[in-house]
Amino acid sequence: MKKSFWGLIWSSFLRVQGILGGIIVFALTVLVWLLSPDKNISLGWVLPIGFFCVILILALGNAAYEAFKISEHVLPIVLVGKKPPTQISGAKLLCLIEPSELFSYDTLVSFYYIGDENFEQFMGIGRVINIQEDNKIQVVMTHSLDGYEEKIEKLVQNDAGILKRTRVKPNIPAKIYLHRILQGE
């Protein structure tokens, strides 16, 4: 089951025996206070140690949050839409997507548009034509469904709104695959 960020923090806290550790630390504090209630600690020690702990907690918390955000996006974000290279016959669109280990050179991909009600609408299929030196991936759409011409044209024009609603997946629907196989493509 997918957890929220704070859900993950709580489960990590439980996993490292946070409750037991908290009780032990509290007991030790009370014990020390009872044994030597007049003992003082210099501010010269408390302030740097305190600040160091705060910075460490903030840094770890931020790293954990960033890791959580990254894990939310399994599919790469579509960065740019462009006119496809001329040598790829029938290509309608070139997209540059974020680096992802899910994609390899020449793998088949499918394009989806996230509609107003967050339903994925299948737009077409294509393939990976290049994995750049910076690991960004170039995919081209080679076949599209009727009715998506306007959206594809906007993607070619690098429309930020449509790009945001476009997903590229490293697989194609079985129906299309079987149809193409039977047609001998």
Next chain:
Amino acid sequence: MDNIKATKNQKEKTFPAVIVKVIDDFKVVINRGTLHKIRKGQQFLLYKLSEEEIKDPASGESLGYLEITKGTGKIIHVQERISTIESNKREPSERRIVRKKSMSPFFSSFTGEEEEETIVPSGRLVPFDDPIVGDKAKPI
């Protein structure tokens, strides 16, 4: 001595290779050879970098340079420091639908014309897209 230097360079960065000569639209020569462990039959992608940086349309942030692909090819000849790549992309297969009349007039009245679909594989290579000296190549 030269071999040691070449091996060191290879470890540093073998790819992308650079096109050093364009023989014709179908064949180019790259500056990598047996010293860089290039093998005959290996497949390469030819590309150049876009002149302008690509920017995120929403944030305006730079996304680096786009690699503009110029085609794919395979190594057909390897020398010590250079190799020849030939385009290996072919034009798509052609689909033809042939309508035949049935041999027997009796059956043709039931079945009508028969359709037979044949796929004719294309033998024609597709040239690289305007290859020039200085373009890059990397294995795929």
